[in-house]
Amino acid sequence: MPLKNTRVLDLTRLLPGPYCSMLLADFGAEVIKIEDPKMGDYARHYEPKLDEDSTLFHSLNRNKKSVCLNLKSEDGKADFLEIVAKADVVVESFRPGVMERLGLDYEKLKNVNPGLVYCAITGYGQTGPYANKPGHDINYLSYAGLLNLMGEKEGRPVIPATQIADIGGGAFPAALGILLALMEREKSGEGQFVDISMLDGVISWLQTALPNYLSHNTTVNRGEQMLAGGLAAYAVYETKDGRFLSVGALEPKFWEAFCLAIERSDFIPLLEAPLQEQYRLNYEIQTIISEKTLSEWLSIFSDIEACVTPVLSFEEMTEDPQVIARGMIQTVKHVTLGETKQISTPIKLSKTPGDIRSHAPKLGEHTTEFMKEMGILKK
Structure with missing residues (x-):
């Protein structure tokens, strides 16, 4: 597969980061979810559930392994640094400064592994006056001016039924940025920092509306675009x-x-x-x-x-014949649930297609196995 022998350490939770790492995992990357031993990925606890975890978690975290580490403890940090030395990519979605406070920021990690590609997915990016502000999809759409255009004339803005900023503005640009950095590493041998802002991503989507304003200063009202x-x-x-x-x-x-x-x-x-x-x-x-x-x-x-x-x-x-022909809904086997249905990858490669090879992991399912593989003694 295209990303075979590429090891990704995924510290993200919920939707944007896990969707990004799912794309990488579907095409062969070894994605290791680094989860807190007590809580894990928050998405595990949503409703409705399949087995112990939510349907959302099952969908986003196929083809991945779960390893529990307490990154707030000295032992957990030391173990993480040893793993980073043998990794290709780190993906995280904390607010700027969190990893630095843990002593695990990019500057620290690249000293351990100069070839590391480090991707941070945040709402507003690593710079600017909003860098440390909290936010969700609706907030990024609002700042981008997109939400203001959605809905009927003289009506209120309409919230989209899917997360445009999380997936379109965050996950996909992050996956592309990681792949670009890996390609550049083939030439230089060095990794780099990939700074993904979901607000930036949404603004880049406004290709059919924003250029008119930028060139002619023309404003289009809701329902008139x-x-x-x-x-x-x-x-x-x-x-x-x-x-x-x-x-x-x-x-x-x-x-x-x-x-x-x-x-x-x-x-x-x-x-x-x-x-x-x-x-x-x-x-x-x-x-x-x-x-x-x-x-x-x-x-x-x-x-x-x-x-x-x-x-x-x-x-x-x-049940639509086009969706069936494209294989966009796949039936996969689960060890405890039997057959389950999953959304397939939208990226179709003729020679090395993506595949759903394993179900989403239980919390810490691969900790012992992976630590042994890394040569790290369990504390």
Whole structure:
């Protein structure tokens, strides 16, 4: 596998860090979760549970090993330093200064292992006036200006149903940063510090909105952005049976096909009409869509290329033929639970694909085995 013989020490908890290290583990990295002996990763204790740990923990921590160390004790710190000497990567998600107070910051660790790649995932990064502020996904979206754009015109901002900052702004950039640093190490033999700010990551996602402001100082209000309420061709409509149809007919050929399918050819010239006209268009299309059920509309659009799709529930998504064909939901065997279902990796490699090889570890499951392998006597 691409990351075989790459050892990652993962000190992170909850979502962003574990998602990052999961991506690495899925492609062969040996990921060692360094957990506190008493509490472990907080995500273990969430509900609902499978066996002893939460479903979230099972999903994020497959292919990993759990080793318990008390990093606040002198023995635990000494053991950690010995492990670091034989590692390639350290990932942590504490607030800036925590690792330094433990005596285990990057400067200390690189003296032990100059080739170490050290990645810190934080809300605001290692520098700036907010560096030491606490925060969660909603806070990073707010500071980035993204939350202000989400929702309907004249309504309140709408919180997204998935954690954009944690995963898109934190986990994925962290995984990429680690891989880039490992590639550079192949040339120089030296590791480096990877500073990931979830706020930075979210700002970098604003490619369809922020450049307009930066170049022309134009501000778009909530519900007026082209791809967030400003175009009738890019919207969600309710059907007769209370279901929803999403329309993404942005290009003229798709818009024309859509207009002909709903029998309103007079709408065709209005694809890029002014905003107020778009609102009128949206209202009229909604009136038309509400005349038929979702099933009836899907039948009408089944052979028409207009970028029209149903809004699916989880139950429908997991049974969708495209999702099944891509293997995005996998059934894996668990030693105590039997068969369980997991979300697969979205990264498809033709030669060295990712794989779910083992279930999430119990707290401290690999401590004794790993310490023996490292040549460290148990204290």
